[in-house]
Amino acid sequence: MNIIVPIKQVPDLVEGLEIDDSGKDLNREWMKFKLNEFDDHALEEALILKEETGATVTAIALDSDDVDKALFTAAAKGADTIIKVTGVSGTGLSSHEAAKALANVIGGMSYDLVMTGVQAIDDRDGQLAVLLAHYLDKPHVSVVTSVTVAGDQAVISKEYGGGLVAEFEGTFPMVLGIQAARQSPRYVPVAKVRQIMRSASIEEVAAGDVGVSSGSDITKYFTPVSGGGAEMIGGSAEDQAAKIVELLKSKGIK
């Protein structure tokens, strides 16, 4: 069984976001990136399936800031092959263009499952998994929390609100949007990533003709106006704790 896992880097929100001078994009100059957390779950679920079934796992990413690190980390965790799609810049690319570029490359590969993160914080024009499925003309299930493989089929759990789960049975090939792996994504020490950087290599494949667009133009970025906002409690941690206790007493809670 072959599993392909598209991954991408997203801005690290811990760093804070700044709007650039055009007002129509983020200032990306000093931006720090991290792997989209849901892609980390997709990779984890793929690696669990590899352990269970002997599947091969290919991690694939569009060329973008810091992407080599993400691909080598995937290899260090157990991905058999790592591919970088060149000829497009993944940073700030629309979801439609990203999906089409990935479909161009994945469409020429042999695969049973494509598993990627259910969403990312920057997919303005839609989540990748289902767009990719339609450019590949393959069925899809998204918001997936577990995948159990038997032969050329898989039983897939899809999550609804309120903890309700639906189970589906699907025949390969298909595209899955992963909400959460069955276990927390594995951790890999930096030393192991460095080691794999010396032994593994990134395969580069051209994106080819993308020829689609989001169909919309960004007119501005703006920070949300707060809906009233919290009254902030200042002081040392001890002061803050004392004020919270006072507040709870005044509201009759404690």
Place this chain on the structure above:
Amino acid sequence: MSNQVFVITEHINGQFDDSSFEMLAMGREVASATGGELVAVLMGHNQKDLASQLGAADKVIYADHESLANFNPQAHAKAASAIVAANMPRVVLTAYSSQGMEMGPAISVSQNMPLLAYVSGISVSGGSLTVVSQLYGGKMNVESQTSAGHCVMSVLPGAASADAGRKDGAPAIDDFAVDLGGLTIKFKQLIEPDKSDVDITQQPILVSVGRGIQNSDNLPMVEELAAKLGGAVSCSRPIVDSKWMPKTRQVGKSGLKVKPKLYLALGISGAPEHIEGMKDAELIIAVNSDPKAPIFDFAHYGVEGDLFDIIPALTGKL
């Protein structure tokens, strides 16, 4: 292209999701501005009677097929795309939900319509639509305009009032015959959530933890605080995805909606998906090290500080 506004409704176990009514309310505003007709799309099997709850729409298009009896990503994506293709409405509203996320992108690619996600607002001026999306976990809004004249949108929960879109009385129903041969994905079953754990929707006091708790070794100090307060511990999605707490404790979009007397949010940034589940709590106190965390926009009181200083300090004073 028609001037219609389509709302792709969703139901599970014979119940519409609130998002369907919210989209009808939002769709009505858009339809009034464009002078178009508001159409509710209903898919199911022997469920035509559900249309009687869609009185906010001018018309219902109903597709009946045995493969639509329960939501099926492949069947519903195909049927929704076929219904849109037959009418080419100006605006198609889908919910930013587990069901909607399977249909919006399908319609976008198959009908070559632009798609905008995480939509919190739509305004119409002349021929163009201006759409606001909440991106980056609620930390940044992005305004887009569509040049194509028509667009699919994935609408955030709470973007409009569900009550404004909830109206009984059956509008005219158009039956739509859909061909769903060759499906490779089959619905098997619905699994109800575990009822043996604490029911956080019934707890008056919730101490809720998010990513800021850093690792599961730090949970006992939160449990101690909750015990002192006489409440239960709940959490945001990343904590459940990391398997540190069970799904039954998750507050938010894919978890539970809670309305406690006190919601103490510890290290929760406040992504829209989480806010949806707790914004109606009577008293919200948020503790976060990031002064720009969106949770401070929704909390009544905020504490900027280190959880690992404030939690023990607070426990010590109770």
